[in-house]
Amino acid sequence: MSFTRRQVLTGLAGLGVLGLAGGGARYWLGRPAETATHDYELIAAPLDVELVPGHKTSAWAYGGQAPGLELRARQGDWLRVRFINQLPEPSTIHWHGIRLPLEMDGVPYVSQLPVLPGEYFDYRFRVPDAGSFWYHPHTASGEQLGRGLVGPLIVEEREPSGFRHECTLSLKSWHVDEQGAFSDFSVPREAARGGTVGRLSTINGVHAPTLELPAGQIVRLRLLNLDNTLTYRLNLPQAEARIYALDGNPVAPQPLGKEYWLGPGMRIELALRVPAAGTELPLRNGPLRLATLKSVASSESAGDWPPALPANPIAEPDLASAETLRFNFEWTGAVSVNLEQGAAHSFWQINGQAWDIADQSCAERPIATLKQGHSYILELRNLSQYQHPIHLHGMSFKVLSSNRRRIDTPWFTDTYLLGKQETARVALVADNPGTWMFHCHVIDHMETGLMAAIAVV
Numbered sequence: 121m122s123f124t125r126r127q128v129l130t131g132l133a134g135l136g137v138l139g140l141a142g143g144g145a146r147y148w149l150g151r152p153a154e155t156a157t158h159d160y161e162l163i164a165a166p167l168d169v170e171l172v173p174g175h176k177t178s179a180w181a182y183g184g185q186a187p188g189l190e191l192r193a194r195q196g197d198w199l200r201v202r203f204i205n206q207l208p209e210p211s212t213i214h215w216h217g218i219r220l221p222l223e224m225d226g227v228p229y230v231s232q233l234p235v236l237p238g239e240y241f242d243y244r245f246r247v248p249d250a251g252s253f254w255y256h257p258h259t260a261s262g263e264q265l266g267r268g269l270v271g272p273l274i275v276e277e278r279e280p281s282g283f284r285h286e287c288t289l290s291l292k293s294w295h296v297d298e299q300g301a302f303s304d305f306s307v308p309r310e311a312a313r314g315g316t317v318g319r320l321s322t323i324n325g326v327h328a329p330t331l332e333l334p335a336g337q338i339v340r341l342r343l344l345n346l347d348n349t350l351t352y353r354l355n356l357p358q359a360e361a362r363i364y365a366l367d368g369n370p371v372a373p374q375p376l377g378k379e380y381w382l383g384p385g386m387r388i389e390l391a392l393r394v395p396a397a398g399t400e401l402p403l404r405n406g407p408l409r410l411a412t413l414k415s416v417a418s419s420e421s422a423g424d425w426p427p428a429l430p431a432n433p434i435a436e437p438d439l440a441s442a443e444t445l446r447f448n449f450e451w452t453g454a455v456s457v458n459l460e461q462g463a464a465h466s467f468w469q470i471n472g473q474a475w476d477i478a479d480q481s482c483a484e485r486p487i488a489t490l491k492q493g494h495s496y497i498l499e500l501r502n503l504s505q506y507q508h509p510i511h512l513h514g515m516s517f518k519v520l521s522s523n524r525r526r527i528d529t530p531w532f533t534d535t536y537l538l539g540k541q542e543t544a545r546v547a548l549v550a551d552n553p554g555t556w557m558f559h560c561h562v563i564d565h566m567e568t569g570l571m572a573a574i575a576v577v
């Protein structure tokens with residue numbers, strides 16, 4: 121990968137023109153491509169927020185919000201975001217689940233150089249798939265995501281989907297104490313286990329909110345797990361809800377059932393039939409109430425279930441010709457490497473290799489090299505007692521089978537929640553050239569070894 125600082129230095133010179141204090145977000149959906157350099161001006165900056173009533177939390181925000189501003193684009197269109205870094209440290213933006221060119225993928229030293237404080241970077245790419253996605257840094261992830269640098273990216277279908285109402289719910293549990301002060305984003309003994317959990321659950325930055333929904337209508341609920349650590353055991357007891365999409369890809373509509381496990385980075389889209397006015401429904405994580413969905417009177421005629429959402433244009437893997445590659449995800453007792461020099465702990469490995477976030481050259485040693493255009497089956501084997509949401513950049517993959525659960529209908533995703541001691545088989549067409557991160561989305565796991573690069577050449 122070759123790049124220089126020229127591009128970012130030019131960017132620095134332009135900052136005066138932009139006016140750092142002003143701005144915030146601008147949103148011009150439908151504006152002709154030639155007339156502007158970007159659709160959004162997305163500033164990352166410190167922001168005090170009130171997560172605990174009466175107390176300030178020194179969060180980091182995108183577009184003046186934590187979680188960040190909701191970005192929207194239409195399927196097939198360009199999304200152009202000028203990312204302006206007003207944080208006290210370098211950062212990047214990764215667009216989780218979007219199939220895009222490597223140079224837009226936001227991975228430091230692989231896709232681009234980190235964007236230094238005061239600099240900007242223009243992200244420009246087409247969004248090939250409709251669905252619920254999200255964005256976050258790929259630098260110092262534990263702290264940067266922990267402080268609030270996570271935000272939804274919604275790609276709308278090209279044609280009306282049949283949903284008249286929708287609502288985005290960004291789930292995040294904050295690492296704060298009773299006074300709203302940050303606690304440790306990562307504790308080594310937790311990183312070596314399930315990951316360090318934040319104690320304050322929020323939806324759209326509010327603890328246990330009441331969300332008003334129109335009675336009698338079908339509402340599309342986009343639930344995004346933007347948390348560093350937690351797998352939410354989502355349930356909506358007493359509700360009539362159907363699953364329409366998983367992780368940014370449509371599925372045949374099916375009842376939500378008792379509970380859905382949504383790992384870090386994962387998304388689920390539900391259609392909810394909102395009951396009669398005045399009814400309150402709990403949205404829960406296991407037995408814990410995350411939010412109250414309250415129906416309010418609506419003058420609209422009653423809605424009906426929309427048809428299935430149209431499939432995204434993802435290449436179908438050819439299983440007959442596919443080569444199988446095996447990946448073991450393991451815990452390693454060996455506590456590591458250069459602790460006195462400030463290097464990261466190493467608790468986790470993929471095929472015997474631990475990623476070192478302090479080593480900028482790791483991506484030069486990909487764990488697998490795929491031939492462009494060929495189909496592959498990836499056998500994902502979890503040899504540990506903790507679950508891992510396994511995420512691949514740049515390409516979506518199809519979940520085929522598992523030794524721990526029945527998979528009747530394979531589905532496309534960018535993240536698969538690999539259960540303890542589970543082996544799952546997923547397949548893809550290696551159709552996007554580049555060096556792609558392949559990692560667990562429990563940030564503690566990723567930052568203590570559970571990451572690798574897969575090359576497509």
Ligand SMILES: [Cu+2]
Binds near residue numbers: 508509562565
């Ligand atoms: Cu993990």
